[in-house]
Amino acid sequence: MSSATEHHDPNCLVTGNPTFESITESVSCIPESRTPLAWKIMFSISASLALGLFCLIGYLFWEGVGVWGLNNPVGWGWAIVNFVFWVGIGHAGTLISAILFLLRQRWRTAINRFAEGMTIFAVICALIFPTIHVGRAWVIHWTLPIPNQMGVWPNFRSPLLWDSFAVGTYFICSFLFWYVGLIPDLATLRDRAKTRIRKIIYGLFSLGWRGGNRQWRHYELTYLILAGISTPLVLSVHSIVSTDFATAQVPGWHTTIFPPYFVAGAIFSGFAMVMTLSLIARKVFNLTHIITKKVLERMNMIMLLTGMMVGYAYSMEFFIAWYSGNIYEQFAFVNRAFGPYAWAYWIMISCNVLVPQIFWFKKLRNHLVVMFIASIFINIGMWFERFVIVVTLARDFLPAAWDYYSPTWHDIGLLIGSFGLFFTLFLLFMRFLPIVAMSEVKGILPQADPHKSGEHHG
Amino acid sequence: MKQDKPCIPRREFLQTSAKKIPGLVVAAAALSTGKTLLAEENSEYNPEDHNYAMGVDIHKCIGCGRCADACKKENKVPLEPEFFRTWVERYVIPVEGEARVDSPNGGIDGFPEIKEKDEILRSFFVPKLCNHCDNAPCVQVCPVGATFKSRDGVVLVDESYCVGCRYCIQACPYGARYLHPTKHVADKCTFCYHRITKGMLPACVEVCPTHTRVFGEEGHRSSPLMRFLRFKDVNVLKAGLNTKPKVYYAGANGEVR
Numbered sequence: 131m132s133s134a135t136e137h138h139d140p141n142c143l144v145t146g147n148p149t150f151e152s153i154t155e156s157v158s159c160i161p162e163s164r165t166p167l168a169w170k171i172m173f174s175i176s177a178s179l180a181l182g183l184f185c186l187i188g189y190l191f192w193e194g195v196g197v198w199g200l201n202n203p204v205g206w207g208w209a210i211v212n213f214v215f216w217v218g219i220g221h222a223g224t225l226i227s228a229i230l231f232l233l234r235q236r237w238r239t240a241i242n243r244f245a246e247g248m249t250i251f252a253v254i255c256a257l258i259f260p261t262i263h264v265g266r267a268w269v270i271h272w273t274l275p276i277p278n279q280m281g282v283w284p285n286f287r288s289p290l291l292w293d294s295f296a297v298g299t300y301f302i303c304s305f306l307f308w309y310v311g312l313i314p315d316l317a318t319l320r321d322r323a324k325t326r327i328r329k330i331i332y333g334l335f336s337l338g339w340r341g342g343n344r345q346w347r348h349y350e351l352t353y354l355i356l357a358g359i360s361t362p363l364v365l366s367v368h369s370i371v372s373t374d375f376a377t378a379q380v381p382g383w384h385t386t387i388f389p390p391y392f393v394a395g396a397i398f399s400g401f402a403m404v405m406t407l408s409l410i411a412r413k414v415f416n417l418t419h420i421i422t423k424k425v426l427e428r429m430n431m432i433m434l435l436t437g438m439m440v441g442y443a444y445s446m447e448f449f450i451a452w453y454s455g456n457i458y459e460q461f462a463f464v465n466r467a468f469g470p471y472a473w474a475y476w477i478m479i480s481c482n483v484l485v486p487q488i489f490w491f492k493k494l495r496n497h498l499v500v501m502f503i504a505s506i507f508i509n510i511g512m513w514f515e516r517f518v519i520v521v522t523l524a525r526d527f528l529p530a531a532w533d534y535y536s537p538t539w540h541d542i543g544l545l546i547g548s549f550g551l552f553f554t555l556f557l558l559f560m561r562f563l564p565i566v567a568m569s570e571v572k573g574i575l576p577q578a579d580p581h582k583s584g585e586h587h588g
Numbered sequence: 589m590k591q592d593k594p595c596i597p598r599r600e601f602l603q604t605s606a607k608k609i610p611g612l613v614v615a616a617a618a619l620s621t622g623k624t625l626l627a628e629e630n631s632e633y634n635p636e637d638h639n640y641a642m643g644v645d646i647h648k649c650i651g652c653g654r655c656a657d658a659c660k661k662e663n664k665v666p667l668e669p670e671f672f673r674t675w676v677e678r679y680v681i682p683v684e685g686e687a688r689v690d691s692p693n694g695g696i697d698g699f700p701e702i703k704e705k706d707e708i709l710r711s712f713f714v715p716k717l718c719n720h721c722d723n724a725p726c727v728q729v730c731p732v733g734a735t736f737k738s739r740d741g742v743v744l745v746d747e748s749y750c751v752g753c754r755y756c757i758q759a760c761p762y763g764a765r766y767l768h769p770t771k772h773v774a775d776k777c778t779f780c781y782h783r784i785t786k787g788m789l790p791a792c793v794e795v796c797p798t799h800t801r802v803f804g805e806e807g808h809r810s811s812p813l814m815r816f817l818r819f820k821d822v823n824v825l826k827a828g829l830n831t832k833p834k835v836y837y838a839g840a841n842g843e844v845r
Contacts, residue, residue, distance in 0.1 A: 195752070202766060265773055266752045269751050283733070377728070526761075527845050528763040530675075530689045
């Protein structure tokens with residue numbers, strides 16, 4: 131070990147002076163060790179909740195959407211709230227893996243793998259909701275351009291159709307990105323496998339990776355191209371989700387600020403969820419030297435930034451409603467803040483605008499307990515943001531139809547069940563796959579730098 | 589036992605058959621010709637020749653709610669007070685403050701008496717229905733194209749094709765749509781399409797005791813609607829949204845939403 135790496139390097143993103151081998155060891159030992167009891171308990175809880183979700187969906191198909199608390203002004207209830215919430219959660223993964231990769235933000239390597247995993251699982255949860263929220267879920271495939279004997283074709287002017295393309299593309303690209311990144315690490319697990327089954331399964335999915343020079347060149351080019359393809363998707367998906375609302379000519383929805391506001395909100399909520407999960411993972415799996423406080427601090431800074439963008443959007447909505455002179459628009463926003471759903475609005479403001487302000491202080495940005503609690507508050511706040519948007523439509527143009535939306539047990543069960551599904555998938559991922567991108571973390575170690583000892587070649 | 593069995597003698601059977609079969613054949617032929625005639629009559633209907641629209645004179649409406657009731661009966665609209673293809677709203681304008689609007693059971697059972705009469709400037713009734721917009725937001729947002737504008741200017745829902753996503757219900761600024769509780773598809777006013785294409789009036793227009801509602805065609809000078817449009821000061825609801833509605837209100841001021 132040269133002297134250059136022995137003293138503490140402020141630019142070093144990984145602490146504890148690890149070697150290539152120790153990185154492999156500390157990440158690979160997680161899927162290789164015996165299943166911990168805590169994992170079994172957590173898995174059984176979340177899998178039961180996920181099972182509950184599917185039972186509730188069965189009941190929904192049997193009974194129809196009347197089992198929800200929908201009423202006449204609020205035709206979209208918690209199903210769409212949950213959909214937008216989960217799509218938002220799924221945003222951080224691709225941001226971290228694609229945009230930060232292209233911007234050469236090397237601190238991303240500590241968290242990119244499970245942020246990407248989280249993205250995929252969140253998008254799976256998200257895709258369930260628009261599918262089940264329709265009155266006749268058995269014909270949902272009519273929203274896709276699949277040739278059929280009726281000779282009918284979807285309506286390409288509908289934002290709901292744009293949604294199915296946007297979210298579908300996002301899911302496929304994120305999945306490919308995640309899988310391509312996994313290949314070298316799967317090969318590591320294959321090479322370390324002690325049982326035949328593990329060897330076959332990891333071998334199958336590592337696609338014959340040997341780690342040769344040509345393979346690495348192809349791999350890195352593929353990764354770069356996928357990052358390039360995914361980058362616009364980070365911006366497009368939630369922009370398109372926001373058009374679901376912005377295209378409808380109802381007060382509070384018909385605003386042009388929605389796309390950027392939704393994208394900022396999605397990144398905000400996605401980072402909060404990555405934060406919650408990474409804080410647990412680094413503690414449980416002893417990865418504090420890889421997911422360092424420096425990485426967490428930078429995530430907090432991004433949350434501070436995006437939180438303020440969201441706060442700006444909230445105030446700008448009010449300003450534009452006043453400035454436009456449109457009485458319906460003005461009423462919609464005053465009603466949000468002071469009407470029957472004021473409690474939800476102020477939960478949203480407190481969690482999304484006030485809570486992130488603590489990250490101005492370096493001490494709080496680096497305090498693990500503080501950031502854990504803050505990330506949970508932000509997750510709650512972002513769910514309420516979507517709740518406020520969807521449900522305050524209860525007081526739309528027509529006062530004669532005004533109503534109050536209250537969820538039923540089924541609505542609440544679906545939300546809890548979706549968390550169950552999310553954590554089930556996430557726990558399976560943590561148990562069987564490398565949760566940190568080993569090959570990429572090795573790439574940011576001082577040893578990987580050819581100039582690490584200060585020598586200049588050529 | 590054999591003799592007890594009811595039995596038609598062969599001769600009688602043949603005689604009866606000979607008498608009746610020609611009659612049956614004639615009846616069947618007449619029926620099939622009738623059907624063909626009917627079909628021919630229908631095929632004469634050319635949607636391009638029509639552009640249906642409606643006028644509503646607010647000054648005339650007495651809030652009896654017969655239109656909403658007739659609509660429910662004619663179109664088998666579910667009877668619960670959440671589902672209406674047409675309904676009547678009452679606007680109560682106080683001397684000071686915001687207008688109050690109510691529509692208990694769509695106005696079918698009448699309206700509760702206003703108690704604080706001294707504080708009320710005036711009140712009036714506004715029948716509401718689908719505005720059959722020329723630039724309909726519901727048509728744009730339907731993901732499968734189940735909601736469409738027919739060639740005779742009526743916005744319709746193809747219930748065999750609607751997936752029930754409720755986007756049209758959310759996007760309609762007039763609150764004209766609801767999700768049918770048993771069919772699980774969007775439903776709304778069709779101007780009684782099954783009646784108007786046969787030259788009849790929509791049920792709500794037919795039963796209105798005060799001629800509040802006038803049904804007709806735009807662009808046809810002989811149509812009663814054109815007379816209504818010529819002689820009344822008409823407005824459309826939420827003109828600012830550029831939906832180009834085709835239900836014209838006479839006497840609707842800024843208070844009507």
